[in-house]
Amino acid sequence: MTSAGGPVGAGSRAEVLRRVREALGGARGPRPPVPRRYARRLTDAEAGTRADVLALFTERVADNRAAVRHVSADELGTAVAAALWGREARQIVVPADLPFGWLAELDGVRALADAPAVDIGTLAAVDAAVTGCAVAVAQTGTIVLDGGRAQGRRALTLVPGYHLCVVHADQIVGTVPEAVERLDPARPLTWISGPSATHGIEMVRVEGVHGPRHLEVLVVED
């Protein structure tokens, strides 16, 4: 390692910075302004009302080849149970702070709370994970998890083959800029737009290479 002179482990810090400064030269000139004329919100033509935003989200999630259903708050427990039953999930993992009501209707399903942390082998053996999300984006059909309430650590929604995600209608924003604004980059973020997919062989789409093969979204409207 050619870390001559610099602090241990920093490698060629001084050298790289010196090269950058030399490349840019002394007189760098005025910084041109950065124009930001793109849309921050959906236009009225795209979605004029709150209902339009929800409809757009639903359409785009489906486009991303995830299953999506709208349920009312008091149907949620039943909908979660039905979805898991539909995928024959017997053993699931959930964040320790998942609202109790979401799992109230489970029948014949063993739910492991991730507290203390479930070991990785167990995580690989369970059939599904059920979580909430932090934000969802209508325009792209995306759910974003930030490890906050009802979401758990990242591995929960990565290792099991099936991810069931509950989205509250008020978490859905229209555009990517709105989502970026709401999110805290200090937290580990995962933006999910459909199941794991590859085009690695002959450009043929195959789902479920490493991440979850199935993604299902339940939109809760109050």
Next chain:
Amino acid sequence: MTASSPRTTPSFPRTSPPTAVGGAVPLPMPKFAAAARSALADTGQRRSLRVAVAAAREREAAAAAELSDWDELRETGRAVGDATLLDLDAHLETLERAVTEAGGTVHWAADADEARAIVTGLVRAAGADEVVKASSATLREIGLTDALADAGVTVHETALADLVVRLGDDEPSHLLSPALHRDRAEIRELFLRNMIMSAPPADADSGSEAGDGTASDDPAALAAAARAHLRERFLRARVGVTGANFLVAETGTLVVLESEGNARMCATLPDTLITVAGIDKVVPTWADMEVFLQLLPRSSSGDRMTPYVASWSGVTPGDGPRAFHLVLLDNGRTRALADEVGRAALRCVRCSACMNVCPVYERTGGRAYGPVHPGPIGAILTPQLRGVDGAAEASLPYASTLCGACADVCPVKIDIPEVLVHLRGLVVESRRRRPVPTPELALMRGLAWTMADPRRHETALRRGTRWARLLSRGGRIRRLPGLLGKWTEARDLPAPPAESFRAWWTRSRT
């Protein structure tokens, strides 16, 4: 020049793309023309490349057209890129501070050698003898896989296509689909041979030497086999190595876009995460991501959003790796930065849109451009990162028809033709300083002399026609003699008609 020069023999095929043998760095690289000739001869590859590229092009165009503010986003992408480069030193220092505050460690590598040494040292310090590795052009650029293998560390390629490329000991053929040159039957063979999947017991008839009908070559079955094979490795891996798409300076946040989930696994499951990223990947603020998270997915895969976008800042207690190392890589980027025209190439977000619209790329595929950066962007980036003294690097700015399609689709508005022309100038300039003029220069001078005089021109034409027809086979000329051979390295010429236009004109007018 004479037609009987030994050099007139069609020397085809001249070479095959290099495979990185033994040594750590994939340095030797054939000239574009030589590499292109072997790719052009492979009609099967040409067909699959054409189909794949056309499909990708349509998806990307549709995804961009869907946004009414696409051009405004591109303009902001361009401006953010330019502004970032102008203050790159300050942004890098901000980034280092933010990553460190978030619990990560930042290392600086002046070149590929140093980056390899840093990563190898970190893997050793973690006490690991194997790593899981995500797909990344930067990791390929520094030749990390071979370096770790030399150090006795087993590297598990975790992206499906990378696994195929690795097993076949190939060079990747396309940025987004590196195994495009292998069809499903070949992949099945590779998987069987490397025991990634096993053929069901051949009990029925032992004499099935045709080999078909045993293990499926259906892409879904192949992917499932790879998933099971790699799953084990992920679960026990202690060190993960990834690249990154963006480094947010202000918050020390790394952003990775992917679709398989293997990069998320590499970044989440092991105890130690090492990420290597070029210093050109910096963006100043988190808010800038609202632009790039729209530009990149739509122009790379045609998705509204890439299936997974993962971001992290340092380490998070109880979630993911306990140690995080970021290796910042120069390796020629500051050389590009020093060129006020060429610097635009550092705005590149590696979306591959320029490749999918490029008529040259569509026919030659990625491997002709050398090992790391294929397509139009490679033609401007590689010569800048490595200098134009080598024949291979110097040939790259010529691997284009200057049609401009790449500049039209580029999400950060890199004017690739402009940079190409600029680099051609630099190549000519560096050659002019050499004692012997290049054939191209000598030829142009000769042509100027010949064409300056009508009589000389006509005599030359008459003679040339005769020689040319002698050279051709079936109406095609594969290789021009002597000094002119350069031009036909990757082109065939139609043989000229027996009579030149000038001769015909004179004859039919009189």
